[in-house]
Amino acid sequence: MTSTLMDLSSNTFDGEYREPIAPARLARIPKAYTTRFVAKSIEQDASGYHLVSGPQIKPQAGDVVIARVLEIGKHTRLESPVSRRQLLFPGQEIMVAYGNRYAPDQFLAFVPESLEPCHLIAAGGIAGEVKEMHASIDAATSIEPIGLLEDEHGIVNLSRFAPLSVDAPSVAAANAVGSARPRVIAVMGTSMNSGKSTTLGCLVNGLTNAGLNVAAGKSTGTGAGNDPNLFHDAGATRVVDFTDFGYPTTFLLDYETVRGLLSSMIQELSAAVDGTAPDVVVIEIADGVYQGETSRLLADPVYASLVDTTLFSAADALGAVAGLDVLQRSNVNVAAVSGLVTASPLASAEAQGVLPVPLVGTYDLCDADVAMGILDSLAERS
Template identity: 70%
Template sequence: MSISPSLETETFEANEALAAAEGRLRHLKLDAQRALKIRAAYTTRFVATEFSKNAEDFHLVAGADVTPQPGDVVIARVAEIGKHTRLESPVSRRQLMFVGQEIMVAYGNRYAPDQFLAHVPDSLEPCHLVAGGGLAGYVTEMHASIDAATAIEPIGLLATKNGVVNLRDFAPLQVGTPSLAALRAVGTVRPPVIAVLGTSMNSGKSTTLGCLVNGLSNAGLNVAAGKATGTGAGNDPNLFIDAGAFPVCDFTDFGYPTTFKLAYEQVRDLLAAMIDEQAASGADVVVIEIADGLYQGETSRLLRDPLFAAYVDTVVFSAQDALGARAGLDVLQDTAVPVAAVSGLLTASPLATAEAASRLDVPVIDTYALCRPEVATALIPVRAASL
């Protein structure tokens, strides 16, 4: 005997209500109208594309025994507006958020000295939106000068019949599974690779990289650019595109909403995979940004890894002031990483630039001077390693 749809729905809802009362795993349906109203974040853009086309293939998983993992996609309700008032959309539009709205974000850890230190909670407990690009985490420390994080209430993890959805399930690039172009490039000569590093957040790394890309592009070169570590957001990739880079990718294209607290082997493999993919594009030069400062855990370890020396030919270092430039250069030279030039925020000040130039044995170049072809091309390393 067949069961009527209405009775089947009532039975499902009754079972789920009982599961909720007992704290057990629950599977919650998403109707089409509700799915349409969910605001997706930039970090979830590849998942959101499929969700918008086939929402009926998705449901939510909830319950006291659900343990989120980094990269898991969660539907959450905005509970209180704080530091982040807007959520960056899949096309990088800043969507104004309202209390009560449902948003699609990804769990991830965050390390941001001028904002938050946050971790992935071990349950679907109330937590925070810790980055406007769409990162859910629980704040444990914050900078004294900023507002408290926007509070969110997770409703459930997004899931399909195959299980909980993680960003890596829908990412166009995969660590450990090279694209056809990258496979075909094995054994060929890799183009020169320039890494842009800095003293800290907000030292001018992304602007330095953008200007360098622009200068190389103005010289008629094909430039590929990427961001290997950091917190997912569209600002930097869009800047690289605007500057003239193609192709452009970052760690979110590999399915990572953030790289903080990733196992070091994953960070290492991600850097190699990104450079391999960008080098295989036919670019004349590859430029890669490494986020945060030299003392940040994964960055510090990368610099001392033989893989970094094998893949990166030279560094342009971005600093906030002369002392930071000198200290950073000492760290880089101690690890035998070649440095082509120092640039960044300090070059906004002629006095700071002069101070740095008097103490450094590498050129100090005004950030926007990097847009000039002759300045940018002078930084291209001669050595190129084999894939």
């Protein structure tokens, strides 16, 4: 549908139904983490918004929707713009964003073709239609879209309110072009829940304990506040993720955008803040090495030009060995293996006996000397 408004005073236009939403109603609707920049704008002025519905409406990823909770399922809470877990109630209105999701331990879901009843597919605030799900989890919480949110400029999409853009770097990032780039370390893993975020957090903490200025980011995944908050808590001086660029998730984004996100994020995090540039930038790449976007990134020469080394997170010994082989065949420098496998002494012993790179305990990375060892390995190769 076009984002150009017709007559906002009209209730109907070409199969679209448009109704004002009272500022008091909009202000009190619980809002999701993914919509936090829109929520901030509403907090400043909740007037002038409309709800757009009708059989002709085809939502797009990032479109903000007001929906009614029908039945509570897997997600019983909605993460707020400040990452508070808001308890959900049947019949309650919520503000979330449409998106696609690839989560092997949870859901495969897509943006539906219409404003039909669908699902809350992530606690961070993603609406989508579940096509497949893990056998061990509850069915998704079901929701009924009431209408897309619209302002004077058209349908409200997250990209319009995001502070960063893949195509237009911030002033600080633009000014950093030509300056010495900090070391860049990527963290990726065998799959979802292999320990990537904890590995990255511990590495950030260890490098911070060593006296370094560390910036951290997450370039792919599903929008939620827990990982950025972890990185902040670990000591990162600046944290950015794909939601800051206006994407609720990165699944099914065109590849040029995914690659641009990685490049733009590294550029953004490399910029000086208050006159101080980071010594190291650490980036998480979500999901596993076989996930579509991740697999293409690994095979892209741009990855090798942007990332100095990689920490690989694995859930078990076999995954560690097989994943490392995939990375090395893609000519990716791997400094060490870490992650969930290191929680088991037996699995660790199995892995270390066959791995050609060091196996480092996840929480050992919090030690300054251990974390600096990752940087030392870069110096040895250069």
